Amino acid sequence: MSRGSSGIVAGLTAAALVAxxxxxxxxxxxxxxxxxxxxxxASVSASASEHAEPKEKKPRPxxxxxxxxxxxxxxYALADRRVWIVDASGKATRTFEVTPSALxxxxxxxxxxxxxxxxTKGSDGVMIEHVVRFAVVEGxxxxxxxxxxxxxxxxxxxxxxxxxRMSRDxxxxxxxxxxxxxxxxxxx
Numbered sequence: 001m002s003r004g005s006s007g008i009v010a011g012l013t014a015a016a017l018v019a020x021x022x023x024x025x026x027x028x029x030x031x032x033x034x035x036x037x038x039x040x041x042a043s044v045s046a047s048a049s050e051h052a053e054p055k056e057k058k059p060r061p062x063x064x065x066x067x068x069x070x071x072x073x074x075x076y077a078l079a080d081r082r083v084w085i086v087d088a089s090g091k092a093t094r095t096f097e098v099t100p101s102a103l104x105x106x107x108x109x110x111x112x113x114x115x116x117x118x119x120t121k122g123s124d125g126v127m128i129e130h131v132v133r134f135a136v137v138e139g140x141x142x143x144x145x146x147x148x149x150x151x152x153x154x155x156x157x158x159x160x161x162x163x164x165r166m167s168r169d170x171x172x173x174x175x176x177x178x179x180x181x182x183x184x185x186x187x188x
Contacts, residue, residue, distance in 0.1 A: 064092050065187045069109060073183040074134075074144075074174070076164070078104055083144070083166065085177050094173050098144070099165040102155040105135035105142050110184045114141075117175065119148050123161045126151065129168075130175035134184040137162065144178070146171025 064084050068075040075084040075092075078100065085094040116131040123140070126147050133143030142162035147153075150168055155161045166174065178184070 068187055069183065069185040071183070073185050074112075074178055076184060076186045077188070078107070078186065079188050083164075083170075083174075085173060094170070096166060096170040096173075098170075099152040099154055101142055101164050102157055102159055102161040103137040103140050103142060105137055105186050107186050107188055110134040110186065112178050112180050112182045112184060114143075115175070115178075115180060122147075122163050124155055124159060124163065126153075126163075128163060128165075130171040131163075132174055132178045133162075134178075135162075135186070144171070144174050 064075055064086065065077055065080075068077075068084070068086075070090055071086075072088040073086050075086060076098070077083075081098055081100055083096055083098050084092040087093050112132055112134050114133045116133075117129065119127050119129045120131070122128040122145065127149065128145040128147055131143050131145045133141045135142040138160060140160050140162045142164065144164045144166060146166055146168045148168075152165045152167065155163070
C-alpha cells in the first residue's frame with residue numbers, strides 16, 4: 001500500500017472512531033438513569049401519548065393476574081394496560097404494554113374469532129397489521145393490532161374504535177401465537 005493511501009485509511013478510521021464516540025456519548029446522556037445499574041424492576045410508562053407531557057409511572061406487574069384462567073391463552077389486563085402470552089403449561093412467555101381501544105370488552109373469556117394479516121386501515125384511519133379480533137362491543141369488533149408506523153397513540157375518545165394497539169414486535173408475537181379459537185381472558 002502506498003504511503004498516501006494508508007494516510008487516508010488512518011484518517012477515515014480516526015473520523016469513524018470520533019463519530020462512534022460522539023454517538024455513544026449522546027446515547028449515554030439520553031439513557032434513563034435506571035438503565036445503568038441492575039436492581040429492582042423499573043417502572044414502566046402507564047400510557048403512550050402523542051404529547052411530550054411527563055408520563056405517569058406505575059409498577060410493572062410481576063406476574064399473571066391471579067384470576068386469568070389456566071392453560072394456553074392471551075391475558076389482557078385492562079387496568080394495567082398489559083397483555084401476557086401464556087403457553088399450554090400456564091407459563092407467561094411474553095408480556096407487553098398496550099394502548100387500549102376506545103371500547104373495552106367486559107372482563108371474561110373470549111376466543112379469537114378472526115384475523116387479518118396484510119396492512120389495512122383501522123377504524124381510526126391508521127394503517128394497521130396483524131389484526132387479531134376477539135370480542136364485539138356496541139357492534140364494533142375489538143382486537144389486537146399494530147400500527148404499521150409503530151405508533152401507539154391513545155384513540156380519539158369521540159370515535160368508537162376497537163383496536164388494542166401494541167408495538168410491531170409484540171404484534172408479530174401475537175400474530176404467531178393467537179390463532180382462530182385461541183382463548184383470550186380479559187381481566188380488570
